[in-house]
Amino acid sequence: MRIVFEKRESISHWAVVLVPIISFLVSLLFGAILLLASGVDPLVTYQAMAVGTFGSWHSFTETLVKATPLLFTSLGVAIAFRMKFWNIGAEGQLVWGGVAAAWVALFWSKSLPGWTLLPLALLMACVAGAIWAGVPAALKAYLNVDETLTTLMLNYVAILYAKNLYYGPWRDPEGMGFPGSAQFPAAAWLPRITGRVHLGLIIALIFAFLLWFAFNRTRWGFETRIIGENQTAARYLGINIKRNIVIALLISGALSGLAGAGETLGIAHRLQQGLSMGYGYTAIIISWMSQLNPLAIIFVAVLMASLLVGGDQIQIMMGLPASVGVVLQGMILIPMLAGGLFTEYRLRIVRTPKIEEAKA
Amino acid sequence: MIHQLLSLSTIVGILATAVRLTTPFLLAALGEMFAQRSGIYNLGVEGVMMMGAFGGFWVALVTGSAWLGILAAMGIGALMGLLMAFISVTMQAEQGISGIGLYMFGWGLAGFLFRLTVGYITSIDGFKPIAIPLLSDIPVLGTVLFDHNWMVYFALLMVPITWVILFKTTWGLKVRAVGVTPEAADTLGVSVARVRYTCVIIGSVMAGLAGAFLTLGHTNMYADNITAGRGFIAVALVYFGRWNPWGILGGAFLFSFVDALQLWIQVLGLNIPYEFAVMTPYVLTILALALVAGRIWEPAALGRPFDREGG
Structure with missing residues (x-):
């Protein structure tokens, strides 16, 4: 039994949407580990970031300024x-x-x-x-x-x-x-x-x-x-x-x-x-x-701006380095690149090694 | 102005600085040469160098041992190389962008960890110069070549060593084959993936060392953006040196000479705005790339993921 990548007939529309979302979550998870290791509660930090960017009209306008x-x-x-x-x-x-x-x-x-x-x-x-x-x-x-x-x-x-x-x-x-x-x-x-x-x-x-x-x-x-x-x-x-x-x-x-x-x-x-x-x-x-789609870029730009503003906010409020936002951003790209393969390929578990038969 | 630069002691000073500053370029570029020879374009060297510079510095600061700092930088390099290899070899992602991802990751993480753990400029005990007996007594040449810390000698020694590995060993032959015709190498039973993983990790370990040189063997401190694009220049040096250790040595010396010159222009307080002095290596990189463009051979499979199923 082994696992192989198999080319899809057409690109997976699920993967196109899911890969960026999962990548974002992975980066939040990685950030949480980093924050935990440095002795800070990640949930409190993320909440502060969210409030600092979308919590009030003023903070939302600041997010738009960066966007x-x-x-x-x-x-x-x-x-x-x-x-x-x-x-x-x-x-x-x-x-x-x-x-x-x-x-x-x-x-x-x-x-x-x-x-x-x-x-x-x-x-x-x-x-x-x-x-x-x-x-x-x-x-x-x-x-x-x-x-x-x-x-x-x-x-x-x-x-x-x-x-x-x-x-x-x-x-x-x-x-x-x-x-x-x-x-x-x-x-x-x-x-x-x-x-x-x-x-x-x-x-x-x-x-x-x-x-x-x-x-x-x-x-x-x-x-x-x-x-x-x-x-x-x-x-x-x-x-x-x-x-x-x-x-x-x-x-x-x-x-x-x-x-x-x-x-x-x-x-x-x-x-x-x-x-x-x-x-x-x-x-x-x-x-x-x-995925180079100009309309999607509008929303993702606001999301990324919120990470930057949120980073500044937790620096002011919690004394944490503002570069949390940059770390989170850098961490998004890596799973996304790795996940890009899933839009064109699917994972399949092959039970018998008779590949010739499977292909025919 | 010119006579200040032309005095013998200044010339010796510039040349000695140039030889010392060859180290980060050489280590990073020789490492990147392995990655590219095997077909993987790792643009993330700069990020690995930053993490190596920070990791080496931090471990040396905490433990008081620069040697442990070196080990840490190599370990960090290996891990980041593994990550890059996973993305570009196993997951077959676009390599240019993967490198930028690795760079941003290293850049952000090094900055974050520095502020979290240290947060201020402080210096450490770095490596001291080791004057080589007899040789360092030769006038001029002795100071220029034989009065440096061990990392400088190590980097220079890596030139013949990597040359032998690449051109005189079976493994080197495999690396070159995988970078030119991975399909043929695969048919002959060479594991393309394994060779590429090894090469990317070797390259990344050397990039980690190159970063550690900046903090442990050069400035003895860490500051944001300490690598200042040297990792990117190292990638350019691989082109410029035509994927050959000796060519890379020549290019690295040219760049470190310019680097040393701009440092000395600042030291001597010459009437050139310092920003323009600092700018020269970057401009030189573009000129050098334009100059060698089109007339160079490159590993045919560079940047091309290999898929055994032929998809």
């Missing part, structure tokens, strides 16, 4: 991942978006009418993010350079560059030594909706619906899907793979750029430390959990 950059970056990552282009660089693209938006807000306000500042800042954020994703895309498409490494390396470059700006040339002379730029003129702020939730959330939601439509109902969606699933087939169909990769990554980077613009124009109102919070990495988990 906004996660939504943008996850959508961006999903576009790239559909083509099996592993864009690990959403973090750097986000940082560049924040820097470009800050550039417009800080230095263009004197020479331009106020109402043009915000749209221009958003546009430049898109352009900056797109360039930062476009470079590794072009390297991959035309020179076949491994994209995981280039996008990763560019994260470090972007973060260091931004740091140089707010510690150096862009530092506010009246900031009393605080590392950050001067405050942007109010004309460049993204309008707030409720609490600290800003217009960026609405823009991100619009993009989620647009992308869902584009993925499922347009020729572009079809072409990018085929490239991801089977490059040989894509070539036979006459699809231009190189151009598609570059275009998709420009859009991917632009969305992450908007995430950065939202953080600077909508929340901090200056370029300062804390722009790079690891959202670009969390985005990878979110889009994977959502």
Whole structure:
């Protein structure tokens, strides 16, 4: 008797839904063991996290504040991942978006009418993010350079560059030594909706619906899907793979750029430390959990945001490290990847080793 | 500015630092070379290094023995390697993303455990340099090459050792076969899964050691993000070194030289913003990858899961 994996006739829709849910539970279980080992009651901790994120209107708006950059970056990552282009660089693209938006807000306000500042800042954020994703895309498409490494390396470059700006040339002379730029003129702020939730959330939601439509109902969606699933087939169909990769990554980077613009124009109102919070990495988990479905991404982004806000809450309330949230996130991806096999295969116990007969 | 960098004592200092900083790159990259030679692309090296750096540091802090720290880092590396092998070999998951999962897991866990157990910057007794008698008395060369702690010598020795293992032993032949044509190796009775598990675990143990070097043999303390992307650079070095220990040695030295140079630029207080100095290894990685792209041979089955049923 032995256990074998057997390919399913079609993918299991149960597994598509169940694997992310089970993975989430596994990560909670692992987190509970970790908390128990460190002498804390996991149930109390999880309850504090839940109350801290969904317990009141105020805490829920804070969850939405964190969900906004996660939504943008996850959508961006999903576009790239559909083509099996592993864009690990959403973090750097986000940082560049924040820097470009800050550039417009800080230095263009004197020479331009106020109402043009915000749209221009958003546009430049898109352009900056797109360039930062476009470079590794072009390297991959035309020179076949491994994209995981280039996008990763560019994260470090972007973060260091931004740091140089707010510690150096862009530092506010009246900031009393605080590392950050001067405050942007109010004309460049993204309008707030409720609490600290800003217009960026609405823009991100619009993009989620647009992308869902584009993925499922347009020729572009079809072409990018085929490239991801089977490059040989894509070539036979006459699809231009190189151009598609570059275009998709420009859009991917632009969305992450908007995430950065939202953080600077909508929340901090200056370029300062804390722009790079690891959202670009969390985005990878979110889009994977959502099976790259833009509508599912909305919900998973809110869930992941609640882990981050919950982590902050238990740090304030219970003195536990906020990185509990990050540990839980990191732990979700692993069972999910392992469980991915079950969508295409099923476990079967074979009693007799006569495989030839079973196949016939 | 230039004359500051060109004085003999500075040059010797930079070269000696470069030789020392080759260690984490070499250990991690030589380990990753085994994984990739067997067909598994383990991008999680950075996360393993972080856990190795923290685990080694913490055990050394608690027990007062850096050697126990080394053992802990190797054990952590083995466990994380087992996890990566399970996901990528048994469960046949997408390897690039699995590595990122392993990285995030290591990153989050190391940060969490550090805050929970220590929480502040404190230093430990790390490994002391061992001057090799006679050789370390040679002017210039002696200081550059023969006055380091044991981990530096160990990492350099691993270059010929891994070369012999990979190219002169039956097991090395199996590893290379599994990475190129797993189907053929399987037909000849080689267990593809077993070879891949072994290689990923070896690689991960070495990544754990590379991380432990940073805390036990370099800074003698732990701080968040202490690995600073060195694990990712090590993965790039495997490409750059064309899956060959000697090539990896060359690449590792080039990178550690740049690393040492940027450290010395900061030490000497030269008029270059420190962020730009720190940035150079990352930019260099991208340039190096672009430069060798398209003109390199790579293990044909790299990144491709092997399924015996042929599914």
